Amino acid sequence: MKTLSNISRISEIGMILAKYGFGDILLRMDLPIKNLGGKISSAIDPDINIFKRIRMAIEELGPTFIKLGQVLSMRPDLLPTPLINELSKLQDNVEPLHFDVIEAILEEEFDMPLDSRFAEFDPEPVASASLSQVHRAVLYGLDVPVAVKVRRPGIVGIIETDLDILAMVARQGHDNIDALKVYDLPGMVKSNRQTLLREIDFSREARYIQVAHSRVGRDENIYIPSVYPEHSTEKVLVSEYISGMKISLDMALSDACRKTLAKAGVKSAVIQILDQGFYHADPHPGNLLVTRDNRLCLLDWGMVGRLSSEERDHLLLLIQAVADRDTRRLVDLLLDITTVTSEKINRSFLEKDLMDLMDVYLAISLKEIRVKNMLVDFVQVLKDHDLRLPADLSMVIKALITVEGSARMLLPELDVMSEAEPHIRDLAAGRYSVGHMWQRLRSNLSSFWALQRHLPGSLSAIVKQVENGNLAIQFKHRNLDTFQKVLESSFNRLTLGIVLGAMIIGSSMIITTGVRPWLFGYPALGMIGYLIAAVIGLWLVIIIIRRQNY
Ligand SMILES: Nc1ncnc2c1ncn2[C@@H]1O[C@H](COP(=O)(O)OP(=O)(O)O)[C@@H](O)[C@H]1O
Ligand SMILES: [Mg+2]
Structure with a gap:
């Protein structure tokens, strides 16, 4: 059954690829179906830029590919910039599902008729995307309206089939094409499988919103909607409905308000990433609203990033090394954090390239620096020297670029670097304070304590192996x-x-x-x-x- 659905989906993918002029891709693969896309000539003007065609094909291929494309748009260290720009535009607005379908899903999930749980339910969706559809409703006993996000039916099956096919293609590419080996395609598909399957589990999103509510929502200018976990399941997420304004350049908001919110957004992002290690990984304008009392509301906590205390330290040290223009330390840190994908790395060339980059950016005032340009250039240098960033750090970079884009949508002249600088400075000062060091020393001592407790046991296990003649050391x-x-x-x-x-x-x-x-x-x-x-x-x-x- 599964193979059958795989085969019919492969033909469908082949047709779409052929339509956008990529018909020969599947032909080169050793797939259970032969010669499908190649027969159909491209229906799209081949003069359209290749990166644009890739984006259009991905949009038609559906949710798995769109999400994968969105994740890949966070990898400026792997892909060329024009492709990143196209992937960042990926849209997933789709035809809304009929209300009967939504009603049937909700009744099955709650095991009761819709009107027993909701006093009102607007059949017109607020938004309709490839993974879910959002409706406005009112719960019994509560006066406030809620947003009901319902997962599209069958989406798990579609995603799993697509991921199986992608895993097969990735494995073949990895095994047969040497140039692809450095990208570790099978590993990429595997980690994306996890991200994607997590994102469509709304009970997880409900937990993330609760965490965000308690941590991120403490800033008076930032608002996180409440969630109703008792009404939420894996397929349905019920949260407080925010009747706010979508962020756009021409929205009706005073300059003073725009400024306050843009600054609050940047501050919140810095604190989420560098202090709390729990951050909204996709704060694009579609996931932001301005509330009626002029606060910045962060919606859609389906994709969050997490950074361990060590990773946050690394990030702060990186920033400090840049601020001190200490290329030697910067290279040491980078070699520690990144994966080297070539045989040998030329350290002095890397240092020189980083020095060049710093000269360019430190020569201009913070005011003129665009975070996006700076990070993209930085990642390019890493790419030129065969250094690959860990996925967690790429996610931070993408989030920062998105924050800048959204903040400048609120206030085009916002100088994001100068805004972020004092907050980063405060955090760095806090992290290297005596109190913090004492805390870290204590935590190291407790690990040592745990180790010394386990050590005799581990040693006696080793001795036993030696006695039995089972210990083999090469x-x-x-x-x-x-x-x-x-x-x-x-x-x-x-x-x-x-x-x-x-x-x-x-x-x-x-x-x-x-x-x-x-x-x-x-x-x-x-x-x-x-x-x-x-x-x-x-x-x-x-x-x-x-x-x-x-
Ligand atoms: N709590 C809410 N209040 C008001 N509108 C909401 C709420 N949650 C979602 N929406 C609307 O639905 C859209 C899609 O919801 P979102 O959670 O971003 O889903 P997706 O994961 O598909 O992007 C949002 O852009 C917003 O317009
Ligand atoms: Mg969204």
């Missing part, structure tokens, strides 16, 4: 003696470095307590700590310089 060694010596001395220095760091942090904390006795006007214990750290530190530096192995 060893290949060359010049192991020298290596061991280097390793030992590196470890000793590293340990000394860590002890020094701990002493400095500990002494700093003691200094702030003001305990007696004092030495030179400060708590003696802290001062002694500093002195010992200084002596050992100096000694360490002298040894390293003397042996010239830094």
Whole structure:
């Protein structure tokens, strides 16, 4: 049954590809169906730019491809800029479903007639997209109107069939075409399968809205609609209806209001990404409304990004390295974060290219910098040097570009960089404060504590394996003696470095307590700590310089 639906869908895809002039693609593949698209000549003017034709074909191919295209539009590090621009335009407005269909879905989901749950239900949809349709309604017992987002029927099956076909094509491309190997197409389809299937699970979106409501909605200029989890399921999402204004250049809103909201939007994005590590990944104007009391409402929490504390630290360090014009540190960080897709990387060329880029952008005032241009140029340099960004970071870049686009839709002359700068500075200061470091030290100590508790158990398991003769270790060694010596001395220095760091942090904390006795006007214990750290530190530096192995 599944193969049958796959086969008929492959023919359909073949027809659409042929229509837009890509008929030969499927012919080159070893698919269960042969020679379909190639027979049909292209129905579209072949003079239309290839990237535009790709976008048009994707729109006709339906939701899976549209969503995939939207995800790929977040990969300026992989794809050429004109294609990214086309993919960013992907529209998914489709013919609305008849109200009877919506009514049947809701009655089945709630197991009761529609009018037992809703006092009012507007049969005219507010919006109709390829994955869902939104209606305005009023719940019994509640005076406020709600937005009911209903998942299109059969959409899971369509998406799964499409993803199976894409996985097959990706595997073939990966195995047979060497130039495609670096893109890891099968991996890409797999991670998109997860993103897409998550996005159509509305109970997940309901949870995300709850998180957003408690965290992001604290800013007085930002509004997140409430969600009604007790009325929401995997297929239906009921949230507070916002009768707001769509964002556009010609909407009726005072300049002062536009300015406040644009600034609030940028601030919120910076805090969501760099502080909270939970952010709206697609804040395009269609997902924003201005409420009646002039607040910026963020709708559609189907796609959110998450960044771990470490990833947020990395991002802040990257920004700091750029601000300090420290290309060496920047390259170190980039090599740590990215995946190198070629055999060898030329570090000094990379440094020079980054220096060029910084010269260009740091020479002009923040006011004139477009976040989009800067990030696209930056990603281009990475691409030129065969460095691939992790998907999480690409998502941040795309979100930032979208934030700039939406903010400038509110206020075209908004200087996004200057707006973001003080918030980033505050966050960086907070992250490297004594309090924060203490917190991190504690968390590291607790991991160490957990490790030392498990260590005896793990060791005894290893010993047991040795006793039973089951422990196999593969060893290949060359010049192991020298290596061991280097390793030992590196470890000793590293340990000394860590002890020094701990002493400095500990002494700093003691200094702030003001305990007696004092030495030179400060708590003696802290001062002694500093002195010992200084002596050992100096000694360490002298040894390293003397042996010239830094
Ligand atoms: N709570 C709401 N209040 C008012 N309008 C809404 C609400 N939720 C959705 N809409 C309308 O429905 C459209 C589609 O909803 P959205 O959640 O963005 O779905 P999709 O995931 O298909 O983009 C929005 O652009 C907005 O116009
Ligand atoms: Mg939306």
